[in-house]
Each structure stands twice: as C-alpha cells, then as structure tokens.
Amino acid sequence: MSAVSHPVMDHGHAPARPAAIAVEHIWKRYGDFEAVKDVNFSVAEGEIFGLLGPNGAGKSTLIRMMTTLIPVTAGKAVVGGHDVSRDPDDVRCAIGVIPQAMTSDPDLTVEENLSIYAKLYGVPRGAREKNISDVLDAVDLAKWRGAQTKTLSGGMRRRLEIARGLVHNPRIFFLDEPTTGLDPVSRIAVWEMLNKLKVTRNLTMLITTHYMEEADKLCDRIAIVDHGTLVALGTPVELKNSVAGANVVEVHFDRQDDAWQGRMESMDGVTSVVSEGGGFYRVITRSGSKTTMEIVELAARLGETLTSLSVQNTTLDDVFIHYTGRQLRDEQVKAVTFALPPRPGVRP
Amino acid sequence: MNRLLAIVEREMRKFFRSPSLMVMSLISPILQLVIMGNAFGGKIVGTHVAVVDQDHGPQAVKVHEAFDAVAANIQTFSTIEYNNEVQAREDVRTGKIDAAVIIPPQYSRRVYAQDAPRIGIVVDNSDLFTSSTLESEMQSLVDSLNAPQVQDRLARSVALEVVELYPYVNYLKFLMPATVALSMYISVMIGGGILYLDDKARGVHEGYLVTPITKLELVFGLNIAGAIKAMLAGISLGVIGSLLAGLSVVFHPMQMLQLLALIVASSIAFNGMMFLFMVRVDDPLVPRAMFGVLNTLLFYPSGAMYPTTSFPKWLQALTIVDPFTYVIHGLKAVLLKNGGWIAIWQDLAFLSIFGIASLLVATPLFKRTL
Structure with missing residues (x-):
C-alpha cells in the first residue's frame, strides 16, 4: 500500500515495509460539518508517524476513527490488517491506545490499573503478571507498583498510561497528544521512552501532537493536518526541504x-x-x-x-506556515485569549 | 466474563477506596431517621395555655382542676392565670403563649341552669400540629365535664374497641422502610448517576471502549457493580437502622432473608432505572440537577410518608409505576409487620421485572462508540 496524499505527497511515501495502518479517502461528517475530509496515508510497520496540527484540526477525530471510538463516515481505515468498520474487535485487540486525558484511576494502585486493563484485553491469567512486570520495567515504574496512582507526578502518570496501553503487547500504538500538560523535563523523558519502546517492542506508533519539537524529534514521518485535510506529508527533513x-x-x-x-x-x-x-x-x-x-x-x-x-x-514552524498560511502558535494564543479575558486597563 | 468481572472489580475497588462515598450514601438516610424520627414522632408536651377566669364559680373551679390534672399527667400543657382577656388574645397572637381559655362570666350559673354554658379557646392556627392537639385535648376535657356525675348501669352509647395487630410503631420505626429505600436510592444516584457521568467526562469510558469489551459486558458490568453498592448500602442501613429504631428483624433469620431479597430486587430496580435515565447523558451536572426532581417525583408519592389512598387519581397513577412504592410496601411488610413471603412476593416480582426491563431498554441505547 503506498502512502498517498497530496502536497508534499511526492515525498510522502512510506518506507518499503508492510503497512501497519492504511487510511484511504477517509471522511468524518457531523451533520453539515466536515471534521475530516478525504484523508489518505499509510504507516509502515515499526514507524513513528506524527499527525501535526493545531487544536481543532481533526487529529483527534482521525485517531478516534482509527481506534474504533467513532464510526467512519466514508472511506476506509485498515489497522493491523483489519478494517476498523468491519472488524472493530480485531482492531482493538491489535492496538494500544493512550487517550489525551489521563484516565488511569487515581484511587487504584499502579498494579491494579494495569491488572484491570490486562483483564479487559483478555490477557490470560498466566501471562498477566509477567506482562505487568515487563511494562512497568519498560516505563521505569517498577518500584511504584503498589503506589496509589493519585500519589504519582504528572510525568509518572503519563508513563503509567503508556504502560497501560502496552499491557496486552499490542503491535500498534496510538498516542493522542502524549506530552500535553507535562513539564519540559518530563516531556523529554517520555520522548526517550517512546523511542526505546519502538526499538525494544518493534512498535508502530501513531502520535498526534501540536508540539513542533516533539514531531521533529520523535517522528519518522509527519502529516500536517489543517481544517480536516492533510496538507503535507513526509519525513521532517523532506518537509523542511520542501519549503x-x-x-x-x-x-x-x-x-x-x-x-x-x-x-x-x-x-x-x-x-x-x-x-x-x-x-x-x-x-x-x-x-x-x-x-x-x-x-x-x-x-x-x-x-x-x-x-x-x-x-x-528552516524549522517545522516554517513548514507549517508555508502549508497552512499561519503559525501553529497563533492558534494557541487564540485559545489562551479565549480562556483568559483581558484584564481591565490592560490593552490586548 | 472476565471482562465483565474486571469492570465490577474496578468499580468495587474504587468504592472501597473512597470511604467518603460509602459514608455519604449512609449518613443522609441515618440522619433522616434519627432527626425526623425524633422530631416528628413525639407527642406535643409543655405548651402554655392562658386561663382567663371571669366566673370564679364552682364550675370554673372544676375546669381548673381538670387543667391541673393534664399538667400533672400527660403534660400537654400547663396553665397561666390571666386577668385580662384582651391581653391573653394578644399574647397568643405574638406567640408568648400557645392558647388562651376563656371562662366567661356566669359560666357556673349557666351550667347549673343548663343554659348553654360555653368555654372559649383562642388558638394560633398557623401552627396546625399544636393547635389541633390543644383543640383535641380541650374537647376531651369538655366531654369529661359533660359526662353525668352518676353513670348508667347499662351503657347506652356505642363504644369502639380498637385492636392493634402489631406492637406500637413509633415514628422512628415507621420511618425505617423509607430510610432503607433512600439509602439504596442515594447510593444508586451517586454511584450509578454522578460517578458514572464523572467517569465518562474524565475519559474512563473512552479507555474501556478501546478494549475488546462487548457492549453487553460493559453494560452488565457497570450495572452489577452499581447494584452491589446499593445492596451494601441497603443492608448496612437495614441492620444499623433496625438496631437504632428497636426493630428485631436482625435477630430473625427468615425476616433477614426476606429483607435481603427485597434489597437485592430494589437495588436491581433502582440501578436499572438510573442507568436508563443516564445512558445517553454526557453532562455530569445533569444527575446532580435531577437528584431533587427524582427524589420528589419518586419518593414522596410512594407511600413512604403519607398513605397513597389520600392522593388524587393522577398521583395514584404515578405510584403504580414508581418502584419506590413497591420497595416501601415490601419493606413495611418485612420490617414492621413480619408479613412473610406472601406479603412481599408481588413487590419482589414487580421490582425484578422493572429492573430487567429497564436494562433491556437501556442496553440498545448504550453507545459502544463515543
């Protein structure tokens, strides 16, 4: 399956490995509103693929369609060899998902959180203990195994989320903005961990982010998403050279x-x-x-x-401006302005 | 099956890790039992009644003696002598005293002459309970004054003999069925309504939905966990409340078994109903806003506080489909009457069918996607 999509599209071909994820002409409509419009791409096995775009660009909608959380309006998405619309349960067994929010239960211990998800994924009783130990070692939380989740720091909780998504040994890993809300040190630690996991577990990863640096450092290829369409796709170097x-x-x-x-x-x-x-x-x-x-x-x-x-x-910022006509941080400034109304006497 | 049990396990672990949730689902009904049971159930005593004696004759003295007997025995009221009728009326109006009895001039003469003697009572009828108690007490006194000095050897008037089937049921005991029902309802409202939607808003359900768990496993897992929490609340309240109210149900295994069966059926019914209400709701504020509305709509018309036969037709129609009606009826039968299985089997049947029917309607409405 060749990767396809448009602008940098000539540079957007996936490496010559089997596709772990293939998205073809996928659409998502909510009434008259088109959240995702005719998007195509594929992700090769063992690749870290980034969906980069501002808030509201359609990244999360795309990832939710691929993880069976919302139905596809039109088009086709094949994940791990299974069609998300026709074989959603097979897709769910093949993937691990880290949602944007931290959803591990704060009242439960680290081990209990992992154990419950191992059961939900149908990990056999005999393998459960070993899997939990393995993922805790992988995310460096082994010594916090018995700690209540609410006692963990933000970075540790994010690592627990990652461990939870891996407890059933998935082949494909979806991470929706995995470092949002983390401080710079924790963010770098998560990047290092994901790179290590990619190598040690031969994982295919699809990450959404609105951090340029994250996409640049972590991803083998990046797709820039804006207003529900895929406006550019390629390796970070290819994208920069395309400007x-x-x-x-x-x-x-x-x-x-x-x-x-x-x-x-x-x-x-x-x-x-x-x-x-x-x-x-x-x-x-x-x-x-x-x-x-x-x-x-x-x-x-x-x-x-x-x-x-x-x-x-040239940075990915410049690439983003080139393809979307605006800066990613403009969107964030708008969001902050919306959240914080101007103070009296202070000129915006 | 393992997945269903994993949902139950998660919910129960969370429940036991948050003792505040358990306490809150028990504390409100216990408070209601203790406060309302003691506040509303007692007889009115210690009120103050002014006596304005404008007669001072022998029959007026008999009235005074009757009042003194009340003050010394059942203590419903004590008397205060007033000389001024106008002042007595004013003091009733301003709340300094609860009532004023006026013995008019020539009262004794009229009694002897059998010339329609009258005693007046001024009451504050803005306080229905006190005024009706005083009126009733005064009527008894007047009846006794009217009784002939020498009784007929053969009674000519018809007398009513009251036979009470059960030992005296004070208000504390009377409230027990309502209290147990409320504890289960509050548990379901918190666990099945508020926490369910809080989890949904926090993304916990999103975490479930990306796993291969089926819709049925998820629905039944959440509902079994909710029903277990309600059962624990009902059993705890049933035992604690019975001991507080002086009911002996905890010492009779068969009654306890019947109580347990009712609690199980009620928990399934309440939880199924709540799940049906919340299955398509996303806003965590909704159950909080609905709490009072549902409470008024379901609890008060159930017969927990007032008999349903006194309701207008439209309200009686509501009680037929209200699960609270059957919970209260069954609990009264077990806790207050020891009525046996024969008295509760219809309640058990309705509650079980209601719970299962609610789940059958709610399951197709439950969305397996976001």
Whole structure:
C-alpha cells in the first residue's frame, strides 16, 4: 500500500515495509460539518508517524476513527490488517491506545490499573503478571507498583498510561497528544521512552501532537493536518526541504512601517516575508547570510534601528506556515485569549 | 466474563477506596431517621395555655382542676392565670403563649341552669400540629365535664374497641422502610448517576471502549457493580437502622432473608432505572440537577410518608409505576409487620421485572462508540 496524499505527497511515501495502518479517502461528517475530509496515508510497520496540527484540526477525530471510538463516515481505515468498520474487535485487540486525558484511576494502585486493563484485553491469567512486570520495567515504574496512582507526578502518570496501553503487547500504538500538560523535563523523558519502546517492542506508533519539537524529534514521518485535510506529508527533513528557502531571518525594527515588507520581498533570494506586527518580520530566504547583509545595509541607509536580527535554518514552524498560511502558535494564543479575558486597563 | 468481572472489580475497588462515598450514601438516610424520627414522632408536651377566669364559680373551679390534672399527667400543657382577656388574645397572637381559655362570666350559673354554658379557646392556627392537639385535648376535657356525675348501669352509647395487630410503631420505626429505600436510592444516584457521568467526562469510558469489551459486558458490568453498592448500602442501613429504631428483624433469620431479597430486587430496580435515565447523558451536572426532581417525583408519592389512598387519581397513577412504592410496601411488610413471603412476593416480582426491563431498554441505547 503506498502512502498517498497530496502536497508534499511526492515525498510522502512510506518506507518499503508492510503497512501497519492504511487510511484511504477517509471522511468524518457531523451533520453539515466536515471534521475530516478525504484523508489518505499509510504507516509502515515499526514507524513513528506524527499527525501535526493545531487544536481543532481533526487529529483527534482521525485517531478516534482509527481506534474504533467513532464510526467512519466514508472511506476506509485498515489497522493491523483489519478494517476498523468491519472488524472493530480485531482492531482493538491489535492496538494500544493512550487517550489525551489521563484516565488511569487515581484511587487504584499502579498494579491494579494495569491488572484491570490486562483483564479487559483478555490477557490470560498466566501471562498477566509477567506482562505487568515487563511494562512497568519498560516505563521505569517498577518500584511504584503498589503506589496509589493519585500519589504519582504528572510525568509518572503519563508513563503509567503508556504502560497501560502496552499491557496486552499490542503491535500498534496510538498516542493522542502524549506530552500535553507535562513539564519540559518530563516531556523529554517520555520522548526517550517512546523511542526505546519502538526499538525494544518493534512498535508502530501513531502520535498526534501540536508540539513542533516533539514531531521533529520523535517522528519518522509527519502529516500536517489543517481544517480536516492533510496538507503535507513526509519525513521532517523532506518537509523542511520542501519549503522554498533554506533559512529564516528574524528581524525586528524599532518601529512598524508597512513599507518594510515590500522592500524585503524584493531582495534577491527572498521567497516570502511574514509580518508578525510591532516591526517583527520572518523572512524566508535561500541565502541567510546574504539577506542579513542586505537588511543591515538597508537599515543603515535609511537611518532605521534594528532591535534584533537572527538567522536560523528552516524549522517545522516554517513548514507549517508555508502549508497552512499561519503559525501553529497563533492558534494557541487564540485559545489562551479565549480562556483568559483581558484584564481591565490592560490593552490586548 | 472476565471482562465483565474486571469492570465490577474496578468499580468495587474504587468504592472501597473512597470511604467518603460509602459514608455519604449512609449518613443522609441515618440522619433522616434519627432527626425526623425524633422530631416528628413525639407527642406535643409543655405548651402554655392562658386561663382567663371571669366566673370564679364552682364550675370554673372544676375546669381548673381538670387543667391541673393534664399538667400533672400527660403534660400537654400547663396553665397561666390571666386577668385580662384582651391581653391573653394578644399574647397568643405574638406567640408568648400557645392558647388562651376563656371562662366567661356566669359560666357556673349557666351550667347549673343548663343554659348553654360555653368555654372559649383562642388558638394560633398557623401552627396546625399544636393547635389541633390543644383543640383535641380541650374537647376531651369538655366531654369529661359533660359526662353525668352518676353513670348508667347499662351503657347506652356505642363504644369502639380498637385492636392493634402489631406492637406500637413509633415514628422512628415507621420511618425505617423509607430510610432503607433512600439509602439504596442515594447510593444508586451517586454511584450509578454522578460517578458514572464523572467517569465518562474524565475519559474512563473512552479507555474501556478501546478494549475488546462487548457492549453487553460493559453494560452488565457497570450495572452489577452499581447494584452491589446499593445492596451494601441497603443492608448496612437495614441492620444499623433496625438496631437504632428497636426493630428485631436482625435477630430473625427468615425476616433477614426476606429483607435481603427485597434489597437485592430494589437495588436491581433502582440501578436499572438510573442507568436508563443516564445512558445517553454526557453532562455530569445533569444527575446532580435531577437528584431533587427524582427524589420528589419518586419518593414522596410512594407511600413512604403519607398513605397513597389520600392522593388524587393522577398521583395514584404515578405510584403504580414508581418502584419506590413497591420497595416501601415490601419493606413495611418485612420490617414492621413480619408479613412473610406472601406479603412481599408481588413487590419482589414487580421490582425484578422493572429492573430487567429497564436494562433491556437501556442496553440498545448504550453507545459502544463515543
């Protein structure tokens, strides 16, 4: 099964291994609202595949269809060789799922949580004890086996969730935003653990995230999802290379002037300029050093002051902007603005 | 089967790890039993009645003597002498005293002349219980004053002989069936309603749904666990409440067996009903909001507090389908009357059929997906 989808689609082919997950022309509609629109991709065995997108992009809807939690409106999803619509129980036996929320029971001990899920997955009595010990070792929670879950830290609880999803030795592992709400140290620990699990257990993983860094460091391939469609697919390197311009120059003038954008766009090698307000611009260029020089010369010629200037290689942020026309963090800022109304006397 | 048992195991472990849940499902009915049983069940004593004697004749003295007898014996009221009728009325109105008895001028003369003698009583009828008790007590006193000094050798008036089938049932005992029923209902409301939807909102059910558990296993697992919790509440309250109220059911194995059977059937009925109500609800606030509504709709018309025969027709129709009616009827038969299986088999049958029917309706409504 070849991976297919569109934009970077030429770069989106799965490695030449059997497909653990194959999604073909899948749709999800809620009344008139189309949450997922004609998405195609496949995930090879042993691959870590990331679905990257802002909140509300359709990542969780996609993962829920693949894990049999919601019915597919149209199209087909095959997971572990089983059609999610026709053989949901076979799919459920083949997969482990870590939902976005931490759903382990805080009143139960670590071992009790794992034991109950082992029973729900039908792990035979003889294998149960060994499986629990193995997964606790794998997530480094063996010494917390008898602890009540509510006494664990956030990072440890997330590791318990991961252990719970592995207690029946699945071949395919779905993780819905596995590091949301964790501090940076715990987040890195989870990444390391997932990489280790991939190797030691030969797991295929599908991860949804809205963290660029997570997708970049963890995933073999990434699909960018926006407004229910898959807008780009490829390895992190392929995605970065697909963006015209190898460097990003971030320049901050001490005042906002609409004329700056046009002047920088006309510079040699510059492929796009994005104004972020307050005199701050992100300039994507084929030659970072040359564009930097030109910006400095331009500012000196016009007597303008540069507050800051930096050059960096293309990141997934730039890739995301390129394919969606906006920044992932814009969505998060909007969410925060919605959650926290402006304080009296403070200008938004 | 293992999966079903895993759901039951999880629910029960959680139940025993949260003692506050157990305590809360027992504490409210016990409080109700103790507070209401003691507050509402007793006789009214110690009220204050003003006596305004404007006659001071021999017959007025007889009235005083009758009042003194009441104050010394059943103590329903004690008397306070007033000289001013207007002041006595005002004090009743302002609540300083509970009633005022007026013995008018010429009362003794009218008694002797058999010229329609009257004694007046001013009562505060905004307090129905006190005023009706005082009226009834005064009527008894007046009847005794009217009785002839010398009784006929052969009684001509018809007398009613009351035979009570059961030992005296005080209010505490009377409340026991309602208390046991409420403990099961509260347990089901908390365990089957509030916690069920809290788990759903926290994503616990999402965790279940990604496993190969079947719809039937999940529905029956949740309901068996809920019914077990309600049974534990019912049994605990049945034993503790019986000892508090002075009922001997705990010392009679057959009565205990009947009580147990009723508790099992009631728990299945209550839990099935609650599951049916909540099966398509997602908002955890709903059961909290429904708590009072269901309580009023199901508990009060059940005959737990007032006899259903006094209800209007439309309310009587509700009691026919209300499982509380059968729970209360059965518990009264076992706890207060020792009526045996013959007295409760219809209640057991209705409750069992009601519980199973609720589950049969709820199961297809239960969504195996989110």
